[in-house]
Amino acid sequence: MTELANYALRDEIRDYWSARAETFDLSVGHEIFCDAERRAWHRLILRHLGSGAGRRALDLACGTGVVSHLMHDLGFEVTGLDWSEAMLARAQAKARQRGSDIRFLLGDAERTMEERESYDVIVTRHLVWTLVDPAAAFAEWLRLLRPGGRLLIVDGDFVTETWASRLRRIVERLRLARSGPVDPGTQMTARHRSILSRVHFSNGARAEDICGLLAQAGFEAPTIDTRLGAIHRAQARHMSLLKAMERATQYRYAICAGKPLRSG
Numbered sequence: 422m423t424e425l426a427n428y429a430l431r432d433e434i435r436d437y438w439s440a441r442a443e444t445f446d447l448s449v450g451h452e453i454f455c456d457a458e459r460r461a462w463h464r465l466i467l468r469h470l471g472s473g474a475g476r477r478a479l480d481l482a483c484g485t486g487v488v489s490h491l492m493h494d495l496g497f498e499v500t501g502l503d504w505s506e507a508m509l510a511r512a513q514a515k516a517r518q519r520g521s522d523i524r525f526l527l528g529d530a531e532r533t534m535e536e537r538e539s540y541d542v543i544v545t546r547h548l549v550w551t552l553v554d555p556a557a558a559f560a561e562w563l564r565l566l567r568p569g570g571r572l573l574i575v576d577g578d579f580v581t582e583t584w585a586s587r588l589r590r591i592v593e594r595l596r597l598a599r600s601g602p603v604d605p606g607t608q609m610t611a612r613h614r615s616i617l618s619r620v621h622f623s624n625g626a627r628a629e630d631i632c633g634l635l636a637q638a639g640f641e642a643p644t645i646d647t648r649l650g651a652i653h654r655a656q657a658r659h660m661s662l663l664k665a666m667e668r669a670t671q672y673r674y675a676i677c678a679g680k681p682l683r684s685g
């Protein structure tokens with residue numbers, strides 16, 4: 422019964438993202454709109470994973486391939502995996518357009534079907550908050566990494582309201598009250614809220630809780646890095662003031678953890 426319910430939720434999450442694929446890259450924070458932001462992302466990746474030098478990287482829940490391309494820029498041999506065909510189609514189109522030899526795979530980040538110990542690094546942005554079973558996912562990611570390999574998670578708590586998100590919500594409610602009948606954006610927000618209420622981190626993905634689960638799965642020394650200011654400042658130049666303030670006040674972070682050289 423539980424398994425069936427979980428299966429339905431996974432389908433719902435996939436369909437939700439597929440419905441957002443067409444416009445995903447229009448948003449700041451998804452696609453990158455200036456070199457300052459690109460350089461800030463590169464610095465974050467280099468800080469935790471070092472340069473690629475041909476090492477194999479897996480970008481889990483790659484969406485339209487934004488992070489896959491950042492990794493490719495740094496010399497990794499990149500595979501991007503996502504379970505949404507619509508997202509992958511856009512990722513593939515962008516890779517063709519940019520002439521980058523990224524391999525894209527359709528699959529579930531919790532059960533990838535990839536070979537054990539086949540990646541040097543795994544990176545994933547904005548996936549963990551929406552996982553149905555993070556413990557199973559982290560066990561799978563540990564299996565995929567070679568001994569000594571590293572995992573980099575970029576995520577955030579998008580549930581806990583900050584003063585800026587409260588202000589933005591009030592302003593948006595006033596704007597909607599003036600605009601009349603329910604628009605498609607509102608329907609997507611309702612779908613998002615409904616999904617969020619049923620995922621593992623329904624109260625918000627706190628980095629400390631993720632680190633606890635990573636340690637339980639067998640990762641060593643998970644560390645939390647909240648130095649994302651340069652990325653957020655670069656994004657703020659292309660956002661409304663309210664959105665930029667919300668972003669600056671949310672708990673957003675990177676987590677880096679390693680697979681031990683020897684198990685046991």
Ligand SMILES: C[S@@+](CC[C@H](N)C(=O)[O-])C[C@H]1O[C@@H](n2cnc3c(N)ncnc32)[C@H](O)[C@@H]1O
Nearest residue numbers: 438482483484487503504505508529530546547
């Ligand atoms: C917020 S988007 C992030 C996309 C990309 N990582 C980025 O930061 O631009 C979430 C993505 O996760 C994918 N996703 C969610 N759960 C997944 C799972 N279990 N397996 C594979 N993809 C998943 C969705 O299809 C969607 O493309």
